[in-house]
Amino acid sequence: MPKVLVSDPIEQVGLDLLAQVAQVDVQTNLSPAELVAIIPGYDALMIRSGTRVTAEVIAAANQLKIIGRAGVGVDNVDVPAATRKGIVVVNSPEGNTIAAAEHTLAMMLSLARHIPDANVSLKSGAWERKPFTGVEVYKKALGVIGLGKIGSHVATVARALGMRILAYDPYLSIERAEQLGCRLVELDVLFSESDFITLHLPKTPETQHLINAAALAKMKPTCRIINCARGGIIDEAALAAALKAGKLGGAALDVFETEPLRESPLKDLGLETILTPHLGASTEEAQANVAIDVAEQIRDVLLGLPARSAVNIPGLRPDVLEKLTPYMQLAETLGNLVGQLAGGRVESLEVRLQGELATNDSQPIVIAALKGLLSPALRERVNYVNAGLEAKERGIRVVETRDSDERDYTGSLQLIAKGPLETRSVTGALLGADELRITSIDDFPINVPPTRYMLLTVHRDMPGIIGKIGSLLGSFNVNIASMQVGRKLVRGDAVMVLSIDDPLPEGLLTEITKVSGIRDAYIVNL
Numbered sequence: 001m002p003k004v005l006v007s008d009p010i011e012q013v014g015l016d017l018l019a020q021v022a023q024v025d026v027q028t029n030l031s032p033a034e035l036v037a038i039i040p041g042y043d044a045l046m047i048r049s050g051t052r053v054t055a056e057v058i059a060a061a062n063q064l065k066i067i068g069r070a071g072v073g074v075d076n077v078d079v080p081a082a083t084r085k086g087i088v089v090v091n092s093p094e095g096n097t098i099a100a101a102e103h104t105l106a107m108m109l110s111l112a113r114h115i116p117d118a119n120v121s122l123k124s125g126a127w128e129r130k131p132f133t134g135v136e137v138y139k140k141a142l143g144v145i146g147l148g149k150i151g152s153h154v155a156t157v158a159r160a161l162g163m164r165i166l167a168y169d170p171y172l173s174i175e176r177a178e179q180l181g182c183r184l185v186e187l188d189v190l191f192s193e194s195d196f197i198t199l200h201l202p203k204t205p206e207t208q209h210l211i212n213a214a215a216l217a218k219m220k221p222t223c224r225i226i227n228c229a230r231g232g233i234i235d236e237a238a239l240a241a242a243l244k245a246g247k248l249g250g251a252a253l254d255v256f257e258t259e260p261l262r263e264s265p266l267k268d269l270g271l272e273t274i275l276t277p278h279l280g281a282s283t284e285e286a287q288a289n290v291a292i293d294v295a296e297q298i299r300d301v302l303l304g305l306p307a308r309s310a311v312n313i314p315g316l317r318p319d320v321l322e323k324l325t326p327y328m329q330l331a332e333t334l335g336n337l338v339g340q341l342a343g344g345r346v347e348s349l350e351v352r353l354q355g356e357l358a359t360n361d362s363q364p365i366v367i368a369a370l371k372g373l374l375s376p377a378l379r380e381r382v383n384y385v386n387a388g389l390e391a392k393e394r395g396i397r398v399v400e401t402r403d404s405d406e407r408d409y410t411g412s413l414q415l416i417a418k419g420p421l422e423t424r425s426v427t428g429a430l431l432g433a434d435e436l437r438i439t440s441i442d443d444f445p446i447n448v449p450p451t452r453y454m455l456l457t458v459h460r461d462m463p464g465i466i467g468k469i470g471s472l473l474g475s476f477n478v479n480i481a482s483m484q485v486g487r488k489l490v491r492g493d494a495v496m497v498l499s500i501d502d503p504l505p506e507g508l509l510t511e512i513t514k515v516s517g518i519r520d521a522y523i524v525n526l
């Protein structure tokens, strides 16, 4: 059974799902050194924001296939290092959207009405009202930085509260912003016109300290800022200084440059700050959503299936993925076959998508074909994550052609591998929903299902040759499961494809090539 390490608190429902296919070990609060020490034994790692998956952890993870982030942000994972090692990183892009948006809105209203401090005051025995006089959000301007999933839900609810929304998101179309009832503006306009500012963008090298002293200086002295995205997008020292100097109205922070937050000048401020310990995703609903979403993906990857929300391989909608999965299996099998026929020295791979395949997103098909092509050389080191990178590093050029005409099959795929000396090609299609068929080899028409062990010959089409091969295999005690011959011309060249039950014994291939009329023979293991 594969082993999954769960190193942050994850809802039981996700652990139960994983336990059906894997041994699940929950070990939270591991130190970085402890994680490096135990990771070599694991096939999968499931985390939240509490675990830092550094390059060092990834270097030690010699068995790891997948890192599952039960949440959105993967800034605690060294994704480039995982990609280089062929480890798929998945997250749950939507499971906690509502939770994070509602926490943001709660923070905004709490800031406006001083609810946390009023609560503490009352419970300590006082009945004070004047110090807790607040402001209304109605008719105020809310600046949303990052109008993605969380930002747009915040904007929608805030509009219902009667707020005007200014938004800054350089990757968003004006139409989408308009649909959401937001005015897209430049960052400086957002800084200077907003009464509240809320952050909903990822932390990247570009967004690090986006809110620094200079940005804070452009804001209204009454402006209140909310960060439920990531620590480090705000320069905390600059923020604390601005608040202390009365140059800013307030701040509500759920995330911090270093978590857990220990010593910080932010803790010494009064009414104007509200701090929560990274609670944005902490609702019962969100935790169940993300645990199930990520556990399902870990299970699928451990079973050899693609993941639906991988951050380091092309993402696909679940309905598209369902349709493409059999074609990806076909592409991988054909890639493997053509790679073995070409003998490894492939300089370019042409991927011809025909029929319904030509109208689909081709990237997963190309990646699956490259994975298959490289697998004879790289074995399990190559996967959907690193196949593109590995092919590029080997100088394999990929050419894609499309032909939407349907021929004998609804969709078919041809791979043409060019090497320095020769060009080999294979074609395949699906029979029904998911049965794979090899429909031609080097343009010789055949129709065979791929099997684990195959023997291929190129020979002259002449009487007796098939019988000779049959008896030769018999004399080596090799059982033939099926056999087919494809030819273009009577008595011209032909290919013979044999499915055999066991690996070919040593020496048999040499004997086969000695048979008169045989030009070439190949053992193919799929």
Ligand SMILES: NC(=O)C1=CN([C@@H]2O[C@H](COP(=O)(O)OP(=O)(O)OC[C@H]3O[C@@H](n4cnc5c(N)ncnc54)[C@H](O)[C@@H]3O)[C@@H](O)[C@H]2O)C=CC1
Residues within 6 Å of the ligand: 071, 072, 073, 074, 093, 096, 097, 100, 145, 146, 147, 148, 149, 150, 151, 168, 169, 170, 171, 172, 200, 201, 202, 203, 206, 207, 228, 229, 230, 254, 255, 278, 279, 280, 281, 282
């Ligand atoms: N506090 C918490 O517990 C939680 C925090 N988060 C964090 O919230 C943030 C947003 O999450 P989602 O809305 O799900 O992500 P998303 O990917 O749907 O949206 C992010 C948006 O930010 C925009 N963006 C990227 N770079 C930008 C830049 N330089 N300036 C302005 N906009 C930029 C993107 O175009 C995108 O529209 C992430 O950082 C995520 O990690 C998410 C869930 C819970």
Ligand SMILES: O=C(O)C(=O)COP(=O)(O)O
Residues within 6 Å of the ligand: 048, 049, 050, 070, 071, 072, 073, 074, 096, 278, 279, 280, 281, 282
């Ligand atoms: O999903 C995210 O990006 C979050 O920040 C949630 O973090 P958590 O899983 O609660 O540690």
